[in-house]
Amino acid sequence: xxxxxxxxxxxxxxxxxxxxxxxxxxSAVPQYARRYGITCYACHTIPPVLNQQGYMFQRxxxxxxxxxxxxxxxxxxxxxxxxxxxxxxxNNASFAVADFNYSAQRSTQEGQGSTSTSAIQVxxxxxxxxxxxxxxxxxxxxxxDIVAGGETNVDLPNAHIGYVGGTAKSxxxxxxxxxxxxxxxxxxxxxxxxxxxxxxxxxENTGPTNFVFDQSPVGIxxxxxxxxxxxxxxxxxxxxxxxxxxxxGSEILGASNKNSKDIWVDADWWYxxxxxxxxxxxxxxxxxxxxxxxxxxxxxxxxxxxxxVFANYxxxxxxxDLLGGYLHGNDDWQDPATQTPGTYQTNGGFGEVNYxxxxxxxxxxxxxxxxxDLTGALRxxxxxxxxxGAERALTPTGNIVGRIAAGNSHGVDPIAFTGSATRTFEADxxxxx
Numbered sequence: 467x468x469x470x471x472x473x474x475x476x477x478x479x480x481x482x483x484x485x486x487x488x489x490x491x492x493s494a495v496p497q498y499a500r501r502y503g504i505t506c507y508a509c510h511t512i513p514p515v516l517n518q519q520g521y522m523f524q525r526x527x528x529x530x531x532x533x534x535x536x537x538x539x540x541x542x543x544x545x546x547x548x549x550x551x552x553x554x555x556x557n558n559a560s561f562a563v564a565d566f567n568y569s570a571q572r573s574t575q576e577g578q579g580s581t582s583t584s585a586i587q588v589x590x591x592x593x594x595x596x597x598x599x600x601x602x603x604x605x606x607x608x609x610x611d612i613v614a615g616g617e618t619n620v621d622l623p624n625a626h627i628g629y630v631g632g633t634a635k636s637x638x639x640x641x642x643x644x645x646x647x648x649x650x651x652x653x654x655x656x657x658x659x660x661x662x663x664x665x666x667x668x669x670e671n672t673g674p675t676n677f678v679f680d681q682s683p684v685g686i687x688x689x690x691x692x693x694x695x696x697x698x699x700x701x702x703x704x705x706x707x708x709x710x711x712x713x714x715g716s717e718i719l720g721a722s723n724k725n726s727k728d729i730w731v732d733a734d735w736w737y738x739x740x741x742x743x744x745x746x747x748x749x750x751x752x753x754x755x756x757x758x759x760x761x762x763x764x765x766x767x768x769x770x771x772x773x774x775v776f777a778n779y780x781x782x783x784x785x786x787d788l789l790g791g792y793l794h795g796n797d798d799w800q801d802p803a804t805q806t807p808g809t810y811q812t813n814g815g816f817g818e819v820n821y822x823x824x825x826x827x828x829x830x831x832x833x834x835x836x837x838x839d840l841t842g843a844l845r846x847x848x849x850x851x852x853x854x855g856a857e858r859a860l861t862p863t864g865n866i867v868g869r870i871a872a873g874n875s876h877g878v879d880p881i882a883f884t885g886s887a888t889r890t891f892e893a894d895x896x897x898x899x
Contacts, residue, residue: 495560495563495594495596495898496560496563496865496898496899497556497557497558497559497560497594497596497597498523498528498557498596499863499865500556500557501551501557501558501597502530502551505862505863505864506859506863506864506865506898507825507826507864508520509523510864511654511740511787511820511822511828512661512822512826512827512828512857512859512864512867513859513864513865513867513896513898514659515654515657515659515660515661515820516654516657517740518697518700518736518738518740518742519531521651521652521700521736522691522693522697522700524651525637525639525651525689525691525702526543526546526630526634526637526691527543527598527603527604527605527628527629527630527637527639528596528597528598528605528607529543529546529547529550529598529605529630530546531634531693531697532546532634533696534634534635534693534694534695534696534697535695535696536695540633540634540635540636541633541634542632542633542634543603543630543631543632543633543634543637544603546634547598547601547602547603548601550598550600553597553598553600557597558595558596558597559593559594559595559596560593560594560898560899561593561899562591562593562897562898562899563590563591563592563593563594563896563897563898563899564588564590564591564592564613564896564897565588565589565590565591565894565895565896565897566586566587566588566589566894566895566897567586567587567589567892567893567894567895568584568585568586568587568892568893568894569583569584569585569890569891569892569893570582570583570584570890570891570892571583571584571888571889571890571891572888572889573886573887573888573889574886574887574888575884575886576884576885576886577884585616587616588613588616589613589615589616589894590611590613590614590615591611591612591613592609592610592611592612592613593609593610593612594607594608594609594610595607595608595609595610596608603629603630603631604627604628604629605627605628605629605630606626606627606628607624607625607626607645608622608624608625608626609622609623609624609625609646610622611623622644623644623646623682624644624645624646624682625643625644626641626642626643626644626645627641627642627643628640628641628642629641634693635692635693636690636691636692636693637690637691638688638689638690638691639688639689639691640686640687640688641686641687641688642685642686642687643684644682644683644684644717644719645682645683645687645706646658646681646682647679647680647681647682647683647706647730649669649679649680649732649744649746649776650704650732650734650744650745650746650776651702651704651732651734651744652700652702652732652733652734652735652736652742652743652744653734653736653741653742653743653744653776653777653778653789654742654778654787654789655744655776655777655778655789655790655791655818656732656744656746656776656791658680660818660830660832661820661828661830661855661857661869662818662830662832662853662855662871662873663853663855663869663871663873663890663892663894664853664873665680666791666814666816666818666832666834667814667816667834667835667836667849667851668774668791668792668793668812668814668815668816668834668836669793671812671814671836671849672715673795673797673810673812673838673880674799674810674840674880674881675752675754675768675770675797675798675799675810676711676713676714676715676752676754677711677715677752677770677797678715679748679772679793681711681717682717683706683708683709683710683711683717683718683728683730684708684709684717684718684719685706685707685708685709685727685728686706686707687704687705687706687707688704688705689702689703689704689705690702690703696738697736697738698737698738699735699736699737699738700734700735700736700737701734701735702733702734702735702736703731703732703733703734704730704731704732704734705729705730705731706729706730706731707727707728707729708727708728708730708750709722709724709727709728710724710726710727710728710750710751710752711728711750711752712724712752712753713752713753713754713755713765714755715752724751724752724753726750726751727750728748728749728750728751728770729748729749729750730746730747730748731746731747731748732744732745732746732747733745739780739784740778740780740784740787741777741778741779741780742777742778743775743776743777744775744776744777745773745774745775746772746773746774746775746776746793747771747772747773747774748770748771748772748773749769749770749771750769750770750771751767751768751769751770752767752768752770753765753766753767753768754766754767754768754798754799754800756800756802756805757802764800764805766798766800766805767798768797768798768799768800769797769798770795770797770798771795771796771797772793772794772795773793773794774791774792774793774794775791775792776789776790776791776792777789777790777791778790784822785821785822786819786820786821786822787819787820787821787822788817788818788819789816789817789818789819789820789832790815790816790817790818791815791816792813792814792815793812793813793814793815794811794812794813795810795811795812795813795814796809796810796811797809797810797811798810799840799841801841801842802881806841806842808840808841808842809839809840809841810838810839810840810841810880811838811839811840812836812837812838812839813836813837814834814835814836814837815834815835816832816833816834816835817832817833818830818831818832818833819831819832825859826858826859826864827856827857827858827859828856828857828858829854829855829856830853830854830855830856830857831852831853831854831855832851832852832853833850833851833852834849834850834851834852835848835849835850835851836848836849836850836877838880839880840880840881843880843881843883844883846880847877847878847879847880847883848877848878849875849876849877849878850875850876850877851873851874851875851876852873852874852875853871853872853873854871854872854873855869855870855871855872856869856870856871857869860895865897865898865899866895866896866897866898867895867896868893868894868895868896869892869893869894869895870891870892870893871890871891871892871893872889872890872891872892873889873890874887874888874889874890875887875888875890876888
């Protein structure tokens with residue numbers, strides 16, 4: 467008969483093995499590390515979370531930022547291009563970026579009882595292509611998702627080309643194509659990818675208007691970046707003009723009778739050591755469908771608006787990262803029964819703590835709360851969620867990362883007023899080659 471202590475030991479061992487067997491979107495891009503002969507930690511606190519150098523790498527058109535010393539000449543973007551290594555497929559492509567995971571979930575729906583699911587699966591399998599056009603200021607980035615959410619679902623959430631000009635101290639860029647938004651770039655609090663399995667509710671909740679902030683729209687974008695000596699302060703601004711969304715909330719990828727464009731803007735400030743703040747705003751429209759499939763189905767053109775602020779502050783000699791954010795939403799809404807115009811308003815926020823025990827090992831915890839208020843509803847409703855997890859790099863370079871996490875979410879639907887709760891346990895491992 468197995469003793470209690472032995473049972474506990476075996477349970478912990480099984481949980482650890484699940485990490486090695488093991489949902490996150492695979493997001494590391496290891497060809498950049500090969501290109502410069504560096505580890506993933508050069509641009510990540512721990513993959514997939516970007517640090518300040520990773521932020522500047524993006525802003526400079528996928529070129530490694532040079533030193534900015536007082537009284538020394540500032541390098542032009544063209545100087546960075548001329549210093550690049552020879553273009554090869556190996557340092558511009560990653561063909562095997564995969565995530566294997568185990569997940570167990572128990573959901574309870576008011577009036578319907580509970581259900582439990584579990585699975586060991588290939589959570590995602592992606593290929594990345596990114597770099598620069600030799601001897602020019604043009605850069606490109608593409609991501610092909612072969613497997614997503616455990617199912618074969620070929621997609622191109624990233625496929626854009628851009629041009630960067632200016633100097634390492636004062637640069638500008640423009641891009642065209644499809645780009646997976648990271649909400650904002652001035653703080654880790656506004657990045658979709660985090661140490662935990664899912665992004666904050668304010669980025670992922672669709673709500674009654676079928677609009678989600680985390681998306682991959684098609685359009686044009688531009689931005690400007692200024693950096694002080696030794697990158698102690700970095701200021702940036704970005705603006706995007708995109709096609710917007712279909713009635714079901716999916717991004718418009720081709721021709722559409724929606725001729726108005728959506729506007730995304732963020733203003734960012736990074737400051738040493740590894741801290742930052744971002745202000746974001748979104749203004750757009752979408753064709754909204756109510757009572758879909760019923761005899762009284764109708765559509766209308768709804769305005770969708772979001773404004774928010776996000777920040778992180780690193781303390782304790784880069785050991786503890788405090789993150790938080792707030793996002794307000796104000797969307798047009800029409801009552802499904804009477805077609806009376808109204809609004810769908812949201813106020814959501816989160817607080818998160820990331821503790822970097824040592825290089826390659828991090829602990830994380832986050833609490834989310836989202837308040838939803840719908841015209842004509844009996845009362846406002848809320849969604850709440852907490853998650854805790856641990857992430858461990860399994861190689862010195864950081865290209866293989868394992869994680870375990872647990873979470874709980876509960877809330878009330880703003881239309882049906884039914885409550886639900888979900889408990890989850892996840893273990894996964896990401897390989898990037």
